[in-house]
Amino acid sequence: MEGVPDTEFVQKLLPQFEEQSGMKVNIEVLNYALMHEKLVPQLTAAPGSGSYDLIVVDNYWVGEFVNAGWLMELDDRLAASQAISLDDYLPSMANMVGQLNGKAYMIPFYNYAMAMIYRDDLLNDPALQAEYKEQTGKVLALPASIPEYVELAKFMTRDTNGDGEIDVYGSSMMGLRPDPTTMEWLNFLYSSGGLLYDESWNTVVNNEAGIQALTLYVDLMKKAAPSGAPAYGFDEAFSVMAQGKAFSYITFNWMLPQLEDPEKSQVVGKTKVVRVPGGKGLLGGWGWAIPVSSPNPDAAWAFIEWVESFPIAKERALLGGAPARIDVFRDAEVLAKYPHYSEVEQIVGEAIPFPIMSRSPQVVEVLGRVISETVAGSKTPEEALNEAAEELATLID
Numbered sequence: 047m048e049g050v051p052d053t054e055f056v057q058k059l060l061p062q063f064e065e066q067s068g069m070k071v072n073i074e075v076l077n078y079a080l081m082h083e084k085l086v087p088q089l090t091a092a093p094g095s096g097s098y099d100l101i102v103v104d105n106y107w108v109g110e111f112v113n114a115g116w117l118m119e120l121d122d123r124l125a126a127s128q129a130i131s132l133d134d135y136l137p138s139m140a141n142m143v144g145q146l147n148g149k150a151y152m153i154p155f156y157n158y159a160m161a162m163i164y165r166d167d168l169l170n171d172p173a174l175q176a177e178y179k180e181q182t183g184k185v186l187a188l189p190a191s192i193p194e195y196v197e198l199a200k201f202m203t204r205d206t207n208g209d210g211e212i213d214v215y216g217s218s219m220m221g222l223r224p225d226p227t228t229m230e231w232l233n234f235l236y237s238s239g240g241l242l243y244d245e246s247w248n249t250v251v252n253n254e255a256g257i258q259a260l261t262l263y264v265d266l267m268k269k270a271a272p273s274g275a276p277a278y279g280f281d282e283a284f285s286v287m288a289q290g291k292a293f294s295y296i297t298f299n300w301m302l303p304q305l306e307d308p309e310k311s312q313v314v315g316k317t318k319v320v321r322v323p324g325g326k327g328l329l330g331g332w333g334w335a336i337p338v339s340s341p342n343p344d345a346a347w348a349f350i351e352w353v354e355s356f357p358i359a360k361e362r363a364l365l366g367g368a369p370a371r372i373d374v375f376r377d378a379e380v381l382a383k384y385p386h387y388s389e390v391e392q393i394v395g396e397a398i399p400f401p402i403m404s405r406s407p408q409v410v411e412v413l414g415r416v417i418s419e420t421v422a423g424s425k426t427p428e429e430a431l432n433e434a435a436e437e438l439a440t441l442i443d
Contacts, residue, residue: 047102049075051300055355055365056321063352069345074098078225082407084154086252088379089116089337100346102332104154105142105408109403111335112146113443118336118343120150121232123151129351130375131283136391139370142399143333152333152356156300156362159394160233161283161326162195164188164294167316168202169279174238188320190294192237195323196262202293214268218292221421224414229328233296234259236398237324242409242438244400248427249438251413253433260427267421288312296322297389298330303366319386321393329397331370363387370394379384407443412437 047053053075060071067246076084081104088101089111090094103111111117124131132140132150139154169186176203178186179241187193199216206213220226235241240255252254267275272286280297284304287295288311295301302319305311321327334354336346352358356373364367368390374380375391416430425433 047071047075048081050076051232051365052332052367053140055300055362055367058365059353059358059361062358063349066352067348069348071349073430078104080384082347083436085092087341089114091339093338094341096337096341098217098337099340099342101335101337101351102155103143105329105331105333106145106400106406107150108333109145109406109443112151113404116338117151118151118340120336120347123347124150125314127351129355130133134356134371134373136372136375136395137368138329138333138395138397138399142329143331143403145296146402152335153350155332155334155354156368157394158295158298158300158368159369159397160229160322160330160332161295161299161319161393162294162304162322163299163317163319163391165292165313165316166318170291176204189323192234192259192262194420196266196270199266199294212272213291215272215286215292216294217266218278218283218295218296219267219275220273220278220280220284221267221271221418222279225325225413227417227421228410230296230331231260231263231413232400233326234263236324236326236328237366238262241322241398242413243442247442249435251317251438252428252435256431260417263417264421271423274385275347276418284395287317290316296327298368299393300366300368303384305364319389319393319397321389325396327393329394329396330398331399403441404443408441411433412441 066071066376085101088098132144135154139157143154144150175186189198194373197198202213202216203212205211220230235256238255238257238259242251242305244250260306269391284301288293288305289314295348302317305317306314308314336343336351340346359371359374360377360380363374364383375387381387416434420427420430
């Protein structure tokens with residue numbers, strides 16, 4: 047499992063399962079960059095002879111793992127279960143990390159739909175509101191589109207103490223290739239009306255919407271983000287926001303509870319989460335799966351039924367987890383603690399997932415490369431996306 051908050055919440059609750067079941071569960075936590083290469087040799091092992099009873103699958107890997115025949119079908123187990131059903135989950139999650147081609151291979155674990163987190167205190171600062179009105183003739187408000195977001199972020203980038211150095215940036219960005227910058231940029235693409243492929247699997251990433259999205263992304267990176275942002279990953283971008291050095295942050299929706307933790311953040315009580323400007327962010331998520339190579343599939347299923355049961359899924363959410371179940375999103379106690387989950391439910395339901403295909407990781411590599419080259423100035427947005435379109439066409443199943 048990846049070393050993220052939702053993994054920590056499962057670890058915290060794990061003694062309950064071990065006491066109830068009499069089983070001992072060993073969770074291996076890895077850096078995301080190492081997970082795929084660690085999993086594949088075990089998934090290709092003979093049936094029942096792998097090292098893992100149970101795995102978590104990133105949505106990027108769904109097409110590869112299912113098409114290779116590495117995951118057990120779960121329909122019979124679901125039909126017999128009294129604890130869980132794919133109908134318990136938001137359809138967007140069930141269709142991404144639950145079923146493929148009409149068969150169930152995974153049970154959704156948590157979502158990482160992307161959204162915009164922003165400093166509400168800065169947006170409502172009277173001095174900033176007056177300055178914005180004077181400069182633009184408009185009311186300082188949340189942006190409704192990516193161009194408006196870039197404009198607002200530039201305005202919010204400023205030297206607050208007169209020492210000649212920027213103290214607050216309009217956007218905390220993550221330009222590290224391939225995954226962080228690809229994931230970040232796809233929000234610009236989707237909210238600009240673009241896609242990677244159309245419904246017939248023609249590459250359309252290099253159309254007008256795509257070129258505009260990359261042009262705006264580079265503009266934001268150069269004029270409203272820290273100078274080190276082209277090399278920032280998830281941790282660095284979070285740190286900038288948590289230290290109060292940025293107005294906004296397009297990131298995973300579950301970062302908001304992290305920013306409300308006084309041990310991690312200096313902006314407690316100052317941030318809110320909303321849809322990505324333009325309304326369409328990137329949907330991401332993980333699912334539980336039992337490999338064909340699992341030595342103990344029945345034990346693995348018993349764990350899934352426990353960890354995804356409503357009571358445990360609710361406990362994880364109350365700890366700050368990112369729900370996938372509908373009933374958890376709508377639970378009164380969960381909403382009392384995290385009122386923003388009503389907004390997050392809509393964000394997760396409407397976000398656009400990465401295309402499910404066998405070579406999704408290669409698509410990420412291509413996009414990460416051309417985005418980075420454009421940020422560095424070695425390619426124009428049009429050149430970069432024309433190159434990407436040619437390569438993406440060769441990666442379709």
